[in-house]
Amino acid sequence: MTPVPVPFLRPQLPSLEQVGAYYRLAEEARFFSNGGPCETLLRTRLSDYLGGVGCVPVTNATSGIMVAVRAAIDAAGTGDRRYVVMPSYTFVATAGSVRMLGFEPLFVDVEPGAWQLDADALDDVLAARAGEIAAVLGTHTFGLPPAAAVQRRWTAACREHGVPLVVDAAAGFGALDDEGTRTGRDVVAHVYSFHATKAFAIGEGGVVTTNDEDLLERIEALHHFGFSSGRVAEYAGVNAKLDELHSASALAVLDGYDEVLRRRRAIAAFYREHLEPHGFTFQAGSDGGTWQAGYLSAPDAATRSAVLAGAKEGRVGVTAYYDRPVHQHPAYADAPVHGDLPVTLALATRALALPMANDLSEAEQQRVVEVVLHSARLATVS
Numbered sequence: 001m002t003p004v005p006v007p008f009l010r011p012q013l014p015s016l017e018q019v020g021a022y023y024r025l026a027e028e029a030r031f032f033s034n035g036g037p038c039e040t041l042l043r044t045r046l047s048d049y050l051g052g053v054g055c056v057p058v059t060n061a062t063s064g065i066m067v068a069v070r071a072a073i074d075a076a077g078t079g080d081r082r083y084v085v086m087p088s089y090t091f092v093a094t095a096g097s098v099r100m101l102g103f104e105p106l107f108v109d110v111e112p113g114a115w116q117l118d119a120d121a122l123d124d125v126l127a128a129r130a131g132e133i134a135a136v137l138g139t140h141t142f143g144l145p146p147a148a149a150v151q152r153r154w155t156a157a158c159r160e161h162g163v164p165l166v167v168d169a170a171a172g173f174g175a176l177d178d179e180g181t182r183t184g185r186d187v188v189a190h191v192y193s194f195h196a197t198k199a200f201a202i203g204e205g206g207v208v209t210t211n212d213e214d215l216l217e218r219i220e221a222l223h224h225f226g227f228s229s230g231r232v233a234e235y236a237g238v239n240a241k242l243d244e245l246h247s248a249s250a251l252a253v254l255d256g257y258d259e260v261l262r263r264r265r266a267i268a269a270f271y272r273e274h275l276e277p278h279g280f281t282f283q284a285g286s287d288g289g290t291w292q293a294g295y296l297s298a299p300d301a302a303t304r305s306a307v308l309a310g311a312k313e314g315r316v317g318v319t320a321y322y323d324r325p326v327h328q329h330p331a332y333a334d335a336p337v338h339g340d341l342p343v344t345l346a347l348a349t350r351a352l353a354l355p356m357a358n359d360l361s362e363a364e365q366q367r368v369v370e371v372v373l374h375s376a377r378l379a380t381v382s
């Protein structure tokens with residue numbers, strides 16, 4: 001008997017019925033975008049969920065990053081500088097959004113325990129490139145924030161150098177830091193994705209959050225053609241507004257989101273319990289993660305190769321993750337790199353993502369663990 005395949009991700013969006021319960025509000029109002037009843041309600045509900053922060057729903061995180069970085073740079077008056085500092089160990093959208101704004105990514109390393117933007121490297125690049133850095137785009141790697149003290153270091157370093165900080169926390173809506181605080185409740189703008197493959201899944205969508213009134217006003221305007229009041233463009237903006245149907249969908253997700261996170265964290269805990277004793281490592285602080293997938297690092301590159309091969313043969317959806325750091329993609333090969341990025345390069349040879357779904361069964365979880373351990377043992381024997 002061949003075991004049934006386990007897919008890498010099995011996105012689960014709210015049912016049409018759940019979405020319809022909210023979408024009805026838009027139908028009744030005959031108001032389908034530009035801040036209709038669903039989008040207005042969504043802002044309030046997201047803000048409540050995050051403890052009162054300003055929230056601007058957007059079409060996706062990539063457009064949200066563009067709008068937030070532009071707003072932060074305009075507010076800080078650093079637009080005549082060339083570089084936006086970011087880790088290379090991230091998704092290409094972090095760099096793409098910056099290039100689309102006309103700035104150049106400047107890649108720095110992550111640190112080995114939590115795979116987050118290295119605060120020492122950040123200090124170093126801010127000093128070495130003083131006057132050339134327009135902004136820092138920190139990331140919450142795999143949606144997980146760094147320790148609160150580390151993010152405070154990012155914030156302090158940026159403030160000291162007069163450079164704005166924006167955080168691409170795309171996969172991490174609802175994540176908790178090591179002090180138990182939900183991310184995004186900050187003056188620093190945080191950007192989240194509601195893509196179908198994230199834990200908060202509606203298809204395409206996202207939200208930008210900030211407690212900074214001036215920044216919020218700019219983000220608000222920039223995502224709506226640059227209009228700040230009426231139909232006069234105060235800023236050179238785009239259209240990144242979330243429409244009513246997607247807003248209705250996000251409201252339906254929010255209704256069940258605590259349960260989504262509870263399940264994903266339980267699955268991750270199962271992976272951790274069974275794989276950590278065998279030399280696999282997890283991101284430091286990962287208890288508070290949102291678990292878009294089951295991220296972990298193999299003990300070495302050979303073990304990862306063996307796991308990928310074994311999983312393919314066993315039809316279990318395991319993938320390598322960020323195995324090509326952004327600075328090694330052709331589009332960014334000419335962008336500057338600060339140092340040799342040894343941690344990024346090592347992680348790129350070892351990181352794995354295991355299957356994840358809200359409804360991944362116990363049998364499926366068991367099978368994932370068996371396939372990983374079985375393949376890993378092959379690697380050390382041969």
Ligand SMILES: *Cc1c(COP(=O)(O)O)cnc(C)c1O
Binds near residue numbers: 063193206
């Ligand atoms: C998913 C992701 C994005 C892109 O989000 P979209 O909503 O699909 O635009 C950007 N950055 C990171 C780190 C991501 O994981």
